Amino acid sequence: xxxxxxxxxxxxxxxxxxxxxxxxxxxxxxxxxxxxxxxxxxxxxxxxxxxxxxxxxxxxxxxxxxxxxxxxxxxxxxxxxxxxxxxxxxxxxxxxxxxxxxxxxxxxxxxxxxxxxxxxxxxxxxxxxxxxxxxxxxxxxxxxxxxxxxxxxxxxxxxxxxxxxxxxxxxxxxxxxxxxxxxxxxxxxxx
Numbered sequence: 001x002x003x004x005x006x007x008x009x010x011x012x013x014x015x016x017x018x019x020x021x022x023x024x025x026x027x028x029x030x031x032x033x034x035x036x037x038x039x040x041x042x043x044x045x046x047x048x049x050x051x052x053x054x055x056x057x058x059x060x061x062x063x064x065x066x067x068x069x070x071x072x073x074x075x076x077x078x079x080x081x082x083x084x085x086x087x088x089x090x091x092x093x094x095x096x097x098x099x100x101x102x103x104x105x106x107x108x109x110x111x112x113x114x115x116x117x118x119x120x121x122x123x124x125x126x127x128x129x130x131x132x133x134x135x136x137x138x139x140x141x142x143x144x145x146x147x148x149x150x151x152x153x154x155x156x157x158x159x160x161x162x163x164x165x166x167x168x169x170x171x172x173x174x175x176x177x178x179x180x181x182x183x184x185x186x187x188x189x190x191x
Contacts, residue, residue: 001051004032004154007066010147015172024169026147028130029062031055031162038086038158048094052162056100059164060107067168074108075181076143076167080118080130084155092119095162105135108166112189113138125152130165136186142174143167143181 008030011023033055036047056079064071079100081092096117105111116131127150134140147165155161170181185191 006030020172027063027066029059032154045094052095053099057103060104063166072109078116078130078132082161084157086157111135137184139179141178142170
C-alpha cells in the first residue's frame with residue numbers, strides 16, 4: 001500500500017537578523033499510499049481508517065526520530081493529506097480523523113490538544129500547508145504555525161499523500177503574548 005516514505009527536517013537558524021539558538025525545528029514524515037477507492041464510491045471506508053491508524057504511529061515515530069529527540073520533547077504537531085484526482089476528500093478524512101490521532105499521540109507522549117489538520121485534492125507536486133499547534137495546549141500562540149510539504153511525483157491519480165509534522169519548538173522569536181509553554185497545565189487540551 002505504501003509506495004514511498006520521505007522525511008524532511010526544516011531548521012531555522014536565523015530570523016529577522018537574529019540568531020536562533022537553539023534553532024527551531026520541524027520534521028515532516030510523509031507516506032505516499034495507494035488509494036483503494038480511487039475512481040469509485042464506497043460506503044465503507046474502513047480500509048482507509050485502518051491505514052490512518054497504522055500511519056499515525058509510523059509517521060509520528062519517524063518525525064520524532066528525525067528530530068533526534070525523546071518523544072516527550074515534541075512540542076507541536078499537525079497532519080494533512082492530499083488526495084489524487086480520482087479520489088474524494090472523504091478519503092483523506094477517513095485517514096486523518098477517526099484513528100490517526102491516538103498512535104500519533106503515543107509517538108509524542110501525551111498530546112492532549114486537537115491535532116490540527118488540512119486536506120485537499122491535487123495532482124503530482126501539489127503542496128499542502130500542514131497546520132501546527134502545541135500538542136498539549138491549543139491556546140499556546142507561539143506554536144500556531146505551519147510547514148509546507150510537497151512530493152514532486154505524488155499524488156498520482158490513484159494515490160494519497162499523508163503527512164505528519166512534529167516540532168521541538170514554536171515559531172522563532174514569538175512575541176504576540178498568550179499562554180506560555182511554562183504555563184501549560186495540559187489537562188483539557190486547551191490550557
